[in-house]
Amino acid sequence: MIALENISKSYRKNIFGNQRTDIVKDVTFNIQKGETLGLIGASGCGKTTLAKIATRLMKPTTGQIEFDGNDITAVSETEMRKMRQQIQIMFQNPESALNPRIKIYDSIAEIMRIHKIHKKNTADEKRKVKELIDIVGLQEEHLLRYPGELSGGQVQRAVLARVLSVEPKFIVADEPTSMLDVSVQAQILKILKDAQKEYQFACLFISHNIGVVKAVSDRIAIMNEGMILEEGEVNSIIDAPKTEFGKALMDNYYADFYVELDRVAN
Amino acid sequence: MKKIIINRVLMILPTVITIAFLAFSIMYFSPGNPAEILMRYRNPEGGTDPAALAHYEEMLGINDPFLTQFENWGAGILTGDFGESFKTGNPVTEEFFYRIGYTLMLSFTGLAFSLVIGITLGFLSAEFKDSWLDNLLRFTQSLKMSIPSFWLALFFIYIFSTQLRWFSAFGYNSPKDLILPGLVLGLSNSSRMVRLVRTCILEEKGSGYVYTARVKGLSEIQIFFKHILKNITLPIITLTGVSLVSMIGGSLIIENIFGLPGIGTYLVSAIVAKDYPVSMGFLFAYGVIIVFINLFIDIVYQFVDPRVRDCANAEI
Incomplete structure (x- = not known):
């Protein structure tokens, strides 16, 4: 469904442009229909930049992006806007993910108006929004509120409703649950998984939390300093990482895991 | 909210009294004898008759403490009586209400120009950040500030007016004559x-909801009008x-300059002519x-959602 080949992104370090900083270095991966690739990495390793490149919010410096059989690396913004319906993204911070001055209902429905699925405030649109909030677990009263009047979890549910409303073929979830508490996290991940079963979208799931990635992914890639170090089936990566960085990451994860186990047991 | 508004309204009283006091004392302490000036206006050929002068002094009460x-x-x-103009003999309030319309029309024309120019150029400057256009606009803004x-x-x-002959250079005959002075006022x-609009847009552009809007498939102009503008109204209102x-x-x-x-x-000519009641009023x-x-801005503030992040204290 989506394939990234030798993607790099670099910035000029100073005004003369003779030195460049690489944010993403030579990244290659692909995700099939109905599959989830989990991307693990520490903060600042280029995950979010990669997410923006994969959704073509940003152009890569070099490399190629192929989506649904078409090369979208250098497609014009106007062309890209027509394809936006098929590629959606969820961001990490629920506080800024939705426009604070627009009511939840309009935030969800706007995307359907843009892609001419439903006209503004028609019965069809209202019915569709109602269906969506049922799926993501929001109440009708939430629709008339502003994002500031909802909890982080409720905002992410609304974001998910927006994402699902256009039935995209590819979804990037950039740490969608990292700012939510554990129980809400599990609910949102379940909604995402269930929706994937129904709509069969490809998903790039980015997180620094190995437990979360393990729960939703079919394959896992480990990223550090802009490069993908290793990639493979969930269990093979988590049980037997090949690189030093991967081992250190998993050791930390299990250390945390046993501390948590200890805490629960006592 | 009611409490804040009532508070603001009550705060006006001491301010207005202070203004009245200052306006009065500036004129009181300025050199020259108002009675003499009034006498010369009323009776230009009367000479300096001390009896007549005493009469005018008595009339104006300038020997009182x-x-x-x-x-x-x-x-x-308090009763709406600001006295009469020395020069014309008309009540000051009449002179004032005849003229205030022109001043307000000019100010609001200027304000409209300033908002349109400010928002348009600010948007362009932010949209093409660090391009030649942005640099040119920023240079012109600094230049304009110093002109x-x-x-x-x-x-x-x-x-x-002189070269193209599009507008008249002096006086007021039709609303069209407000365009040129309004433009000058607005531009300066x-x-x-x-700069405020540019800074605020750039700040908002880093927010998640702007990326979300882009993912939805909106163009940059649509994002500005449908999403960003709503979030930067507060600092714009402040500056307005x-x-x-x-x-x-x-x-x-x-x-x-434009003879409006x-x-x-009128105030300038009244000061030059030592027309005391008009100057004070x-x-x-x-x-x-x-x-x-x-006061009006303070009240409008109360109706704008205070949770909206205020980037007014960013670089202006």
């Missing part, structure tokens, strides 16, 4: 607006208020108008 005079003038204000408005006015008169006040105040003040110079019959022109009215504009 300072506070008594202030009280008399203040009591007059005095009277120079700009004379320059525009030369270009648009728009620099800060351009400040601009309006400085425009009513700045209209004094512009009115004089507003209160600025107009100074006081200027102050009160500005106080009320500020």
Whole structure:
């Protein structure tokens, strides 16, 4: 469904442009229909930049992006806007993910108006929004509120409703649950998984939390300093990482895991 | 919210009293004898007859103590009586209400120009950040800030009136005559607006919801009008208020250059002619108008969602 080949992104370090900083270095991966690739990495390793490149919010410096059989690396913004319906993204911070001055209902429905699925405030649109909030677990009263009047979890549910409303073929979830508490996290991940079963979208799931990635992914890639170090089936990566960085990451994860186990047991 | 508004309204009282006191004392302590000036206006060939002078002094009460005079003038204000112009003999209020319309029309024309120019150029500057256009716009804004408005006015008169003959250079005959002075006023006040709009847009552009809007498939212009503009209204309102105040003040110079019959022109000529009642009354009215504009902005503030992040204290 989506394939990234030798993607790099670099910035000029100073005004003369003779030195460049690489944010993403030579990244290659692909995700099939109905599959989830989990991307693990520490903060600042280029995950979010990669997410923006994969959704073509940003152009890569070099490399190629192929989506649904078409090369979208250098497609014009106007062309890209027509394809936006098929590629959606969820961001990490629920506080800024939705426009604070627009009511939840309009935030969800706007995307359907843009892609001419439903006209503004028609019965069809209202019915569709109602269906969506049922799926993501929001109440009708939430629709008339502003994002500031909802909890982080409720905002992410609304974001998910927006994402699902256009039935995209590819979804990037950039740490969608990292700012939510554990129980809400599990609910949102379940909604995402269930929706994937129904709509069969490809998903790039980015997180620094190995437990979360393990729960939703079919394959896992480990990223550090802009490069993908290793990639493979969930269990093979988590049980037997090949690189030093991967081992250190998993050791930390299990250390945390046993501390948590200890805490629960006592 | 009600409490805050009532509080603000009550706070006006001491401010207005202070303005009245200052307007009165500036005139009281300025050199020259008002009675003598009034006498010369009323009877230009009368010479300096001490008896007549005493009569006028008695009429104006200028031999009373300072506070008594202030009280008399203040009591007059409360009943809407600002005295009569030395020069024309007409009541000051009549002169004022005849002219204030022109000043307000000019100020609001200037404000409209400043908002349109500020938002448009600010948007372009932010949209093409660090491009040649952005650099050019930023350079022109700094240039414009350092050009005095009277120079700009004379320059525009030369270009648009003398050379192109599009607008008249002097006087007021139709609303069209407000365009040129309004443009000058708007331009000289728009620099800060351009920079504020640019800074605020750039700040908002880093927010998740702007990326979300892009993912939805909106174009940059649609994102600006549907999403960003709503979030930067608060700082724009703040600056609009400040601009309006400085425009009513700045209209004094512009009115004089373009010969518009507003209160600025009249105030300047009244000061030159030592027309005391007019000078005091107009100074006081200027102050009160500005106080009320500020009150209005404070009240508008209460109706704008206070949770909206305010980037007004960012670089202006």
